[in-house]
Structures are given as structure tokens and as C-alpha cells.
Amino acid sequence: MVVRIEPSILSADFSAFAAAVASIPSADLVHCDVMDNHFVPNLTFGLPMVRRLVETSALPLDVHLMIDDPDRWAPGYAEAGAHTVTFHAEAAHEPIATARAIRRAGARAGIAVKPTTDVRPYLAALAEFDQVLVMTVEPGFGGQSFMAGLMDKVGEVRAAIGDRDVWLQVDGGIGADTIATAAAAGADTFVAGSAVFGQEDPDAAVRHLRALASA
Template sequence: MVVRIEPSILSADFASFAREIERIPSADLVHCDVMDNHFVPNLTFGLPMVQRLAQVSALPLDVHLMIDDPDRWAPGYAEAGAHTVTFHAEAAQDPVATARAIRRAGARAGIALKPATDAGPYLASLGEFDQVLVMTVEPGFGGQSFRSELMDKVREVRAAIGDRDVWLQVDGGIAADTIGTAAAAGADTFVAGSAVFGADDPDAAVQRLRALAQA
């Protein structure tokens, strides 16, 4: 199984994003959490910051939109240089149309599911997406504890993906003691925040997480 590790810049030093990204050369992508203080009760940054990050980052960006009305805003993040744009099923009026618009704008399209959201209604449309993100915490804040009961949903999505080229991502509480559980359930793409940027050597933390997931 191909394992991808995505450190979340939400846990990095906001005053030194470019330097922080340089500390994780072994990472596969950089995870960027965009929050609007409406869909989730937190506010981070928006399109201009992502556009600038795309200009200075040696790693591709996976933008996770925790915002209202992604149908309107998501394609702009693809145009800004994001490699992947993931939006929430709960906020989209037409997830398939939004995914197609993201792809037309030049990025991979991902759909995210909050812990209480049933994956079932979206499984028939998996061919429209490049990534499914199963949230293992409530979106909005970093540092929450991993919820192992959500591994049933991860297994359900993995079974539905089959041999399609769709990444199965998990986000929330991913650390050395939880990544193996998520990998065993079928996840292949892992978002880790404090487990990486809270370490003395963030790149060594990336490598350790990858090894644990592969094991």
C-alpha cells in the first residue's frame, strides 16, 4: 500500500510557514485547513494565503475547505495552485458538480465527511472524486483525540473504493499510537498536525509515521 503523510500546517508556526514547510521534506503533501468561522467555529486563513503558499512551497498543497458554500469557492483554490481541494459533503449543494468544477480548474477533487455523516449516500459517486476524507474528530480545531469507532466508516469506504484510484484520507488525532489502527482499517493518506510540528525533528516524525502505517 502506498502511504502518504500530510502534515497539517495548522500546527505549524503561522509566522514562518515557508520555513516550516522546509522542515518536512519527506512529507508527501502539506495539508492546509481553511476555516470560515461559519461551517466550523474557528477562523484560519483563506484564498490569498493558499495562493502564496503554493508559490513558496516545494510540496503540493492539499486544501481542506471547512467553509460554507464550497460550490462557489472551491474552484478558486484549484486556480490558486492547490494540488487537491477537499470540501465537505455537508456544506455542498451539489457535490458532484463541485468536484467536476475543481477538476476543470486543474486540481484533484476530494470530499470530506464529518464523524456523524453517513458515507452511504456518497459511495455510488466515488468515481467523481479523487479522495475521500473521513474525519476522525469533529472538524474545526487541532489537537483532538482520535475516535477509533470511526474505523468502521473507513472500512466501509475502503470496500467501496475497491481498485479505483481514490485516496482514502483520515484526519484527526493521527499520531504514532493511532496511525496503525487507521492504516489497518484501509486508510492510505494521513493528516498529522501536532504529531509532526510538535516534534523536535518534524521530518523524522514524518518518517516514523510512514513506517508505522506501512507496518
């Protein structure tokens, strides 16, 4: 299994994003949490910041949209140069059309589900998506505790993916004490915030997490 580690820029120093990205050369992508204070009760940054990150980052960006009306906004993040644009099933009115628009704009299309959302209605449409994100905390804030009870859902998605080229991502509470559990359930792409940027050597933390998941 290919293991991908995506440090979340949400846990980095907002005044020094370029330095934060430069500190994690071993990472596969940079995870960018876009929140609008409507879909989730938090506000981060939007398209102008992502566009600037694309210009300055040596790593590709995985943009996680925790916003209302992703049908309207998601393609713009792909046009800005994001490698992957992931939107929430709960917020999209036309998830398949939105995924297709993201792909037409040049990015991979991901769909995310909250902990309480039934993922099964979307598994029949896996061909439309390049990534499925199973949230392992309620979206909106970093630093929450990993919900181990969601590993059955992760396993269900893994079984549905089979040999398709679809990444299975988990986000929330991922660290040295939880990543092996998520990997054993079938996840291959891991978002880690404070477990990377909260460490003295962020890149060493990335390598350690990769080793734990690979094992």
C-alpha cells in the same frame, strides 16, 4: 499500499510557514485547513494565503475547505494551484458539480464527511472524486482525540473504493499511537498536525509515521 503523510500547516508556526514546509521534505503533501468561522467555529486563512503557499512550498498542497458554500469557492483554490481541493459534503449543495469544477480547474477533487455523517450516499459517486476524507474528530480545532469507533466507516469506504485510484484520507488525532489503527482499517493518506510540527525533528516524525502505517 502506498502511504501518504500530510502534515497539517495548522499546527505550524503561522509566522514562518515557508520554514515549516522546508522542515518536512519527506512529506508527500502539505495539508491546509481553511476555516471560515461559520461552517466550523474557528477562523484560519483563505485564498490569498493558499496562493502564497503555492508560490513558496516545495510540496504540493492539499486544501481542506471547512467553509460554507464550497460550490462557489472551491474552484478558486484549484485555480490558485492547489494539488487537491477537499470540501465537506455537509456544506455542498451540488457536490458532484463542485467536484467536476475543481477538476476542470486543474486539481484533484476530494469530499469530506464529519464523524456523524453517513458516507454511503456518496459511495455510489466515487468516480467523481479523487479522495474521500473521513474525519476522525469533529472538524474545527487541532489537538482532539482520535475516534477509533470510526474505523468501521473507514473500512466501508475502503471496500467501496476497491481498485479505483481514490485516496482514502483520515484527519484528526493521527499520531504514533493511532496511525497503525487507521491504516489497518484501510486508510492510505494521513493528516498529522502536532504529531509532526510539535516534535523536535518534524521530518523524522514524518518518516516514523510512514513506517508505522506501512507496517
